[in-house]
Amino acid sequence: MSEQKPLRVLFVCHGNICRSPAAEGAFKHLIQEREMLSRFVVDSAGTSSFHIGERPHPDTRRAAREKGVTLDSLARQFEVEDFDKFDWIFAMDHKNLSDLLSMATNDADRKKVVLFRTFDPQRESDPIPDVPDPYYGGFAGFQDVQRIVMRTAENILDFVLSGKTTVPK
Template identity: 55%
Template sequence: MESSNSGALSILFVCHGNICRSPAAEGALRSLIRKQGFDGRVKVDSAGTSAYHIGEIPHPDTRKAAAEAGIKLEHRARQFTAFDLERFDYILAMDRHNYEDVLAVTSSEEERSRVFMYRKFDPEVEDSRIPDVPDPYYGGFAGFREVQSIVQRTSESILEWLRSMEPAAQRN
């Protein structure tokens, strides 16, 4: 895992194409990390389980919704690989299908224990069945705004959780 090498925690967000939900989550958390002075202590990235959009910038409506929140997305889509399980401390999947795809390439219980559904950290989710982050790809702009709203509020919970996982020596 990367944290043992660099001292920083690392988190990867995973969706299907890596042009809508996961880059929105990456951008929201990066922005929050900068605002709260947590730079250099958390590595954030995103990837997709499919190869459809490798090298592409985020969907125009993803960029527009992020810009409305004051966030500039500079990510290029890439595909999730088994090597990501070694590179990242935690992997958060945006929906159940991608969660299952990530789990399918794990090779140990330790790796599986570091894979979560993204909305497990959503402060508005009270249901025991964790919902998906809806895929806005085939809908209108309102769906992209909804995703941006979800990732904005959830980023705060994720950062708080990451702070709690940080070794005590680094918190000072």
């Protein structure tokens, strides 16, 4: 019997120090709780090169710690090769979604890219279904992002485990 290939999931924001590492950490925390770490490869990246090599923002780490989540990634920039390395790529907002789609070279790549909050159970109550960028705001903004990524990670996990290839509307 052959071993199952891990599902490869990538979360992408602009600088890879706030939203995408928060989502990566929430998703890893969830799969660890469900004892599924070996079934996944999880990473995050940014569409810009501003923060390459940096740890997540201190307030991102603090908000994650409040929820029992550890963030240990270092910022990196998204590369076109990531389309080949990942099964699913979740953009944290419409700008990053647009940037990622513009880098895609074919339909298969474009089909991997999904707006993160498509899976947020509370998206209907928010007129702008982007994960807000907390970088220039106060700590409450980082806590809000952490709440969004925690609740959305569950639905993303259920979706990628389902084997479905059509994203819900």
